[in-house]
Amino acid sequence: MGQSAIIVIDESAALRQQIRYVLSQQGYEIFEADNLRSGLKKIQEEPVCLIIVDGTLPDFSLPHLLLEGHTHSVTGIVPVLLLHSEKGHPGAGGFASPPTPGPDLLPPGNSRFYFLTKPFSSMSLMNVVKKALGETGTYSPHNESSA
Numbered sequence: 001m002g003q004s005a006i007i008v009i010d011e012s013a014a015l016r017q018q019i020r021y022v023l024s025q026q027g028y029e030i031f032e033a034d035n036l037r038s039g040l041k042k043i044q045e046e047p048v049c050l051i052i053v054d055g056t057l058p059d060f061s062l063p064h065l066l067l068e069g070h071t072h073s074v075t076g077i078v079p080v081l082l083l084h085s086e087k088g089h090p091g092a093g094g095f096a097s098p099p100t101p102g103p104d105l106l107p108p109g110n111s112r113f114y115f116l117t118k119p120f121s122s123m124s125l126m127n128v129v130k131k132a133l134g135e136t137g138t139y140s141p142h143n144e145s146s147a
Helices: 013-024 036-045 064-070 122-132
Strands: 004-008 029-033 052-053 080-085 113-118
Touching: 004 013, 004 036, 013 029, 013 122, 029 036, 029 052, 036 052, 080 122, 113 122
Parallel strands: 004 029, 004 052, 052 080, 080 113
Antiparallel strands: none
8 A cells, every 4th residue: 555545535426436447447546535634534544645636625725735635654745636627616625727836835845736627538637647656658548538
């Protein structure tokens, strides 16, 4: 665990299932949560190598994510893939475009944030995941379908 474990935090069960399918086909172990609070609890129980989180969750808080999820005592700095929609969300943490975290919000060191606009294809998802994890190569499935 940890080395190839990824958590997906999104309130849409269908989206979590689609992401699980795509990433598990590539050998990743996937954990799921439908809100930030349960996702952060899971991260404390099971170290992960990547956090995929919907930035439009009603309980989404970038500072909370940074303090409790982005830095883990075992794995160090964990990259974050922030999902967002073109239209954003009126909820507390929602935004229409990726936020630019200021230096006052980011922890010192190698903070790594990546962004992906919903809806996205399986290929787009895998390419951003590979980049976030520092893997080389480009994902190119034979029959690429939308995730």
